[in-house]
Amino acid sequence: MADQQNLLAEQRRALILDEVRRRGGVRVNELTRRLNVSDMTVRRDLDALAHRGVVEKVHGGAVPVAEPSTHEPGFEAKSGLEQSAKEAIAGAAASLVQPGSAIALSGGTTTYALAQRLLDVADLTVVTNSVRVADVFHAGRNRTDAAGRTTVREGAASVVLTGGVRTPSDALVGPVADRAIRSLHYDLLFLGVHGLSARAGLSTPNLAEAETNRRLVRSARRVVVIADHTKWGTVGLSSFATLAEVSTLVTDAGIPAGMREEITEHVADLMVADPAPAAHRP
Known part of the structure; x- marks a missing residue:
């Protein structure tokens, strides 16, 4: 029951955040009527959203926190956000990968979660510009037997790590990264994003990353964006792809129905992943 209540709370807070961003602010009494919950429940939801730094509480309601379009949080800061959603998204995205495929993973905490789900998929060739993703596959490449001997695990992925300048993510x-990617071709690109919207498409606050992401998209046969519901409506400094260039968007169940309708107007395939109950999470 507790897991169900938590999931409902996540969905409710996603709806509140959508209203705040869409309207520029909400009042507590409006939310109690719309959501059919108590004043205390709404105030707890606003406290949780304010703690995440996505809204600012004001007298009687809340308004959005306007981050600069150049703000780029680091990997550690992002890794603690929406963890259950990222795990669910990673599990759904992993089902798209066939043994022997050539795939690419961009930087990000959601692609990092996906990499851990792909360690048991045999004979992958993985192109990545993410130091963290490369580390996951490197750590999973070897196995140690009872005698303490280390050998390469059969079917372990071959990893191509691009060079380049390291970002906060x-x-x-x-x-350097752009030249390496330009000469490659792969079946699937799994792309983490800072933000996506109908108007701005896929965007990032980092100009150099935007160009590298453009290269990643151009070299892919199919583009799969993996992003939790909080990314919808966020716009970074530089756009690098349109929604029309996305084959599949994998997101989580926290995304409200109104957002789903808007997304399906632009993206052919929308996958919504439900977080597993805590007792069943790996």
């Missing part, structure tokens, strides 16, 4: 970007 531990992605490698810039001309």
Whole structure:
């Protein structure tokens, strides 16, 4: 029951955040009527959203927190956000990968979660500009037997790590990365994003990362964006792809129905992943 209540709370807070961003502010009494919950419940939801730094509480309601379009949080700061949603998204996205595929993973905490789900998929070739993703596959490449001997695990992924300049998100970007990616071709690109919207498409606060992401998109046969519900409506400094270039968007159940309708107007395939109950999470 507790897990169900938590999931309902996440969905309710996603609806509140959507209203705040869409209207520029909400009042507590409006939310109690719309959501059919108590004043105390709404205030707890606003406290939780304010603690995450996505709204600012004001007398009688809340308004959005306007982050600069150049603000780029680091990997550690992002890794603690929406963890259950990222795990659910990673599980759904992993189902798209076939043994023997050539895939690419961009930088980000959601692609990092996906990498951990792909360690048991045999004979992958993985192109990545993420130091963290490369570390996951490197750590999973070897196995140690009872005698303490270390050998390469059968079917372990072959990893191509691009060079480049490291960003706060531990992605490698810039001309070196761009040249490496330009000569490659892969079946699937799994792309984490800072923000996505109908108007701005896919965007990032980092100009060099935007160009590297453009290269990643151009080299992919199919583009899969993996992003939790909080990314919808966020716009970074530089756009690098339109929603029309996205084959599949994998997101979580916290995304409100209104957002789903808007997304499906632009993206052919929308996958919504439900977080597993806490007792069943790996």
